[in-house]
Each structure stands twice: as C-alpha cells, then as structure tokens.
Amino acid sequence: MNEQTIIDVVIPAYRPGAEFRELLKRLSRQTRPVRRIIVMNTRTETDVQALLADCPKAELHELDKNEFDHGGTRDAGARLSDADYLLFLTQDAIPADEYLVERLAAAFTEPRIRAAYARQLARPDCRELERFTRVFNYPEESRVKTAADLPELGIKTFFCSNVCALYERETYVNLGGFIKKTIFNEDMIYAGGLIKAGYAIAYAADARVIHSHNYSGIEQFHRNFDLAVSQADHPEIFDGVASEGEGIRLVKKTAAHCLQIGKPWLIVTLVWQSGWKFLGYRMGKRYRKLPRWLVLGCTMNRAYWK
Template sequence: MKIDVIIPVYRPGKEFCELLERLSHQTLPVNRILLMNTRTEVDVEALAAPFPGAEVVNLEQADFDHGGTRDWGAGLSDGDYLLFLTQDALPADAYLVEHLAAAFRDPTVKAAYARQLPKADCRETERYTRSFNYPEESRVKTEADLETLGIKTFFCSDVCAMYERVTYVKQGGFVKRTIFNEDMIYAGGLIKSGYAIAYVAEARVYHSHNYSGLQQFHRNFDLAVSQVDHPEIFAGIRSEGEGIRLVKKTAAHCLEIRKPWLIPGLIWQSGWKYLGYKLGQNYRKLPRGLVLRFTMNRAYWNGWED
C-alpha cells in the first residue's frame, strides 16, 4: 500500500515541522509528502529538508485554488491512496495513517476522514462544535443516509482525509476551480455515484480555530457560494437545519456545564455565520464591491463581473 501525502502550504506556523515529524513516525509509513507551497518569505525547502520523502512544489499566490492546487498534487502522485492534510493539523498519535487506510477494507469506501480534536487553547463553544461534527463513534455514509443526515452525508474534511487514487482519477478529482469546499463537492459526487465515505473516529488530528464573528461571516459566505455554484451536488439537499440544531445543542451544553454567560457569544457568532451564509446564497444579486468585501478569497473573483 503506497500512500502519498499532499499538504497545501502558505506561511507555515510552528505546527508545520511538528506535523512533518509526526508523519515520519507513523506505524504505516507514507511514501511521499508533496508540499504545495505558495511562495512567501518563508523558506519551506529548508523546513522540509530534514524529512525524507518531503518534496516542495512551488506556486504563485495567484495560482492557488482550494481544489486546483490539491488536484495538482494528486496528479504528481502514483500512490494507491492520497492523504490530504492542512498545514496546521497535527496527528494525535502514530496510528493516524493506519486507521484511515483500514477503512478501505470495505470495498465500497472510497474516502475516509479523521476526527478533529480541539487544541488546548480552543474556546468552550468551539470545543463542543468539534464533538458535534466529529463524534466518538465511527460510521460509513452512503446515499441511503441522505434522508436522515441531509448535507452531512457529504461531509468530508480535507483537514485530514484519505482517498483511493484510482477512483479519484475516475471521478475527475477535485473541481479545478472552487472558492472553498472542494472536499464536500468531491464527496457528494462519490455518494451520488454509489460509493461510501467513512468517518474514522480512531484516526485523530488536533485542529481547531477560535474564529471571530467576522471571520465566521467570511467563511460561511464562501461556503454558501460553493454550494450555489455546484447545484449538481447540493441542490435539494437540506442544510440550514443542521446549523440550527448545532446552536440549540451548544446552548444546552453551556447550561449543562453551568456557564450560561457563554450563550450571548454563541448567539453573536451564530448570527454572523447565518448572515454570511444567506448573503453567499444570494451572491449573484450583490454588486461586485460587496462580494469582494464579504469573501475571504478575493483571487477567486478575478474576471467575474456583476
């Protein structure tokens, strides 16, 4: 089993070398680590040099795309499986790759993603969100789950996800130009093609962010844009109800742990999320100037007119 790792890199922080170190000590060794590096003042070649198998592929900032850059990396691989990670996702132990690979013993599974654990500095409400989106129980999702899970059937995060390469190529890979959400777009195509996606709770990475309300707004704006731009995947799939359920359960959690003062912050964050999402759903009705203010990926809109 040959497994290649693909990591988009942009001004890597202190976790980056720790990530490479942990990848080099997996019980199931990886073959190559392809670092798709957007050129900055950071010398990524020097950071990667101590790690065997790490290869740096340089690109310009204008050429970066969430789907296209990852697909470029996939095209450089001849491995059996492709493991995509973000530069700030830290394997929790030496068994990450082994656990993800084990999911493919089920021949219907063509993608597997890991559980994301909160980092030490994670806020309480975000910590609960991690447990909501990444529970302790593994499961395999198929098209039969659409009625009960809705859009979560397509959930698969490239923070840490593995794909069978032959099927990846057969399906056309990641969409070559997308503002965001390349993982769910691809996963939705898998599900609709009759394949399965595995959530592997035993495969764990540390990954969380303490986003501000405005940052949540920008992310959810782009998330909604990606869904609008791909009706072949998302049209007719219920989505907003899952967000409402998360808010209600997080508020109940705050009461359960006797920290009701966290609820106003939760409402504030959720309001920004909802506003960003609704505006993103209607981005075609907005003037270009507003779209550029609302997005977190301005380069995506080059060449787009009102």
C-alpha cells in the same frame, strides 16, 4: 487495504511554521509509513526548504500566490502521484499519535468505501464554543455514509474534511478529482459526487488530528459566505439536499451544553456568532444578486473573484 498498498501525502502550504515542522515529524513516525509527502507551497519569504530538511520523504513544489486554488492546487498535487491512496492534510493538522495513517487505512473495510476522514480534536487553547463544535462534528463513534443516509443526515452525508482525509486514487482520477477552480469547499463537492456515484465515505473516529480555530463572528461570516457560494455554484451536488437544519441543531445542542457546564453567559456569544454565520450563508447563497463591491466585502477569498 494490504501492507503493500502505497500511500502518498499532499499538503498545501502557505507560510508554514513550527506546526508544520511538528506535522512532518509526526508523519515520519507513523506505524503505517507513507511513501512521499508532496508539499504544494505558495511562494513567500518563508524558507520552506529548511523546514523540510529533516524529512527526506518531503518534496517541495512551489506556485505563485495567484495560482493557488483550494481545489486546483490539491488536484495538482494529486496528479504528481501514482500511489494507490492519497492522504490530504492541511499544514496545521497535527497527527494526535503514530496510528493516524494506519487507522485511516483500516477504515476501508468494504469495496464501496472510497474515502475516509479523521476525527478533529480541539487544541489546548481552543475556546469552549469551538471545542463543543469539534465534538458535535467529530463524535466518538465511527460511521460509514452512503446516499441512503441523505434523509437522516442531509448535507452532512457529504462531509469529508480535507483537514485530514484519505482517498482511493483510481476513483479520485475517474471522477475528475477536486474541482480545479473553487472558492472553498472542494472536499464536500468531491464527496457529494462520490456519494451520488454510489460510493461510500467512512468517518474514522479512532484516526485523530489536533486541529481547531478560534474564529470571531466576522470571520465566521466570511467563511460561511464562501461556503454558501460554493453550494450555489454547484446545484448538481447540493440542490435538494437539506443544509440549514444541521446548523440549527448545532446551535440548540451548544446552548444546552453551555447550561450544562454552568456557563449560560456563553449563549450570548453563541447567538452573536450564529447570527453572523447565518447572515453570511444566506448572502452567499444569493451572491449573484449582490453588487460586486458587496461580494468583495463579504468573501474571505478576494483572489477568487479576479
């Protein structure tokens, strides 16, 4: 990727606030400039235009709440761009420094790499279990993933988080982009198709954003239910790809970490949260066998089922 390569940014937004303003400020200070920042905002009472006032590269595109879709909204933003590369961010992903875009771009070291994603660092208020999960999912070592890694990595081969990920646009368009209607997990669905088409994904550990959440056990249940629904809906991507083993490995590593830091009582919370995750995942995989009222009680995205 040379210096003339054009990069546009796409950010879905819903009631953005101070974090979003900080994101825009840090994007404007990048050593590798972006051309446009396309904000796909779901209409609310929030004055988003005021948040964009100090960012001349930002442009606002609004949609109604019933029009939002995790895949479709991002794809609509992508279709507004003719750039060479598309950088997708969530509104709460804060660039850790001024080198984020430069280092993501530098991850395209070989022609087969058509996507790269950044390392996620925990926020200062992040709880210990989630902080370790960040370290587990986003290690210090960069890596390039291809279909050859499926026996070793399983479903993690398809991991390419849209919290912060850069995509080569021509390939994105040729492969159909993000699925237009999905409950969740549009990034992994696209990444799976990318890998199956013979391309590669780069994990750029030196490109960093600050992003984490302190989810409760119930919130983890809802998230994992929707994650599993997305996998059940796309057998062409996920069938035959090992998935649950990675979750078990995370639990074991986290338990060992709790003992290592002298906080064994956190294992109780770990078991509680892991149980909710597992239950949500198993129910989501079998959602077609569940009554509609139960599905609506399990999902975090009720609008998807309308």
